[in-house]
Amino acid sequence: MSTLSSRLNGKHILVVDPVDPITRQVCTRFRNEGAHVIALTFNKSESTAIEGVDIHEIDLGDEHSLKALADAITPLHAMFINTAQHIEIGTLLACDPDNWTTMFSRIVHTAFHIIRTFLPTLIYSGGGAVTLVSSIAGHTVGIQNRCAFSAANASLVGLSKSIAVDYGAHGIRCNTICPGVIETPNTRKQFDATGDAEGARRAATARQMLGRFGTIDELAHLAVYLASDESNFTTGQTLVMDGGYGSPR
Template identity: 35%
Template sequence: MEMRLKGKTCVVTAAGQGIGAATARTFARESARVWATDVDAGKLDALKGIESIVTRRVDVLDKAAIGQLASETGAVDVLFNCAGFVHHGTVLDATDEQWQFAFNLNVRSMFWTIQAFLPGMLEKGGGSIVNMSSAASSVKGAALRFIYGTTKAAVVGLTKSVAVDYVSKGIRCNAICPGTVQTPSLDERISALGGGADAKQFFLQRQPTGRFGAAEEIAALATYLASDESAFTTGTVNVIDGGWSV
């Protein structure tokens, strides 16, 4: 066990799989106390029994549930906002229902979690908020990602606004912008395009490294931003995309 997060209490949303699960595990290995949450309680079963990880079913679309979690955890040191959904299509494909769902999950949930956990951080005199954005549209245009890219660009604005408002209070707020990462979410998107080599190649072709990122690689960046090693870092857009945006 490492010690980079020793003494810190961390909340991770969407911790049931992919980047969220990898980050919860990494935080725990770095000696943090981790509250791992997900809307699907069954997906959290793999984290149960890991020392210093507490699992809770939380729907980040439910403001009251977020408030209840904040009451239970007390003041925390790190908030990692990882929940999100990827819609496929152009502006002409988008529906009002998809637009509303994406903004609720990808953006408003962060607004709610930050409102819930920031007061405790302020009382403690510091804290780190890490928001999951994306290289898609927030850094460069991505084909067939109209709704998703718009929401992730909004996350960058949200991040910078929180960072500048609270930099003098010891609060840091940073965004992570991954490229294409091998996760169950990616598997679902590949399947939605028909599966097979052609569908996989649709995503792989935009990665100059010739491979997808690993969830553990994103978790490593999240750990740095959560730790005191990044004490001079706030309001930043951290691109980790295998050269996609170069």
């Protein structure tokens, strides 16, 4: 969507991580809605560049640099954190302990460290919105062969609700988006990995109540709403956008 609006006019928003196509689209929508967008990535390159977006490469192990960046980003009015970008395939018995640790490190620990670093700035700025991206696999339904991925994403939902309860009095709203199948390059790679991409796509589509997958634009619309003043009375919520996948049939 290229139409310029002003739903986020004057807001400074922190976004993690623009390597992901969904997050890149969210950055673009935030910018088009009038926000000043600061994006954090762990692997900055020419491919992560987004016009009109300030991108910083970070190292979670370098607390001094992170703190300096947090001090420099003032004011701050919202955060959008998408760490659930990698899917680890496997059941509990097939899940190697190292893979389990890696999944929690990428999804949960990264979100924890980012929020812990920048939340004081958000509070100092008068409060604002924190939005996490999880998955229906961590909230609404059980999905086969997603043990570590599901457990890590369920932890994000718990983290979000904890922040909403603990910091509501400071003007902090915290919500989680739990998408179902979103059409992205990663989705296509998962279908290709089955050896029968078309068959896998048809089977997955058949499970969608609306007969299609979600789009990154649709998720970005929801992200704008949660970052805007339109959602000022919305906190501690888990917003499912799965096209009815998890609804009873």
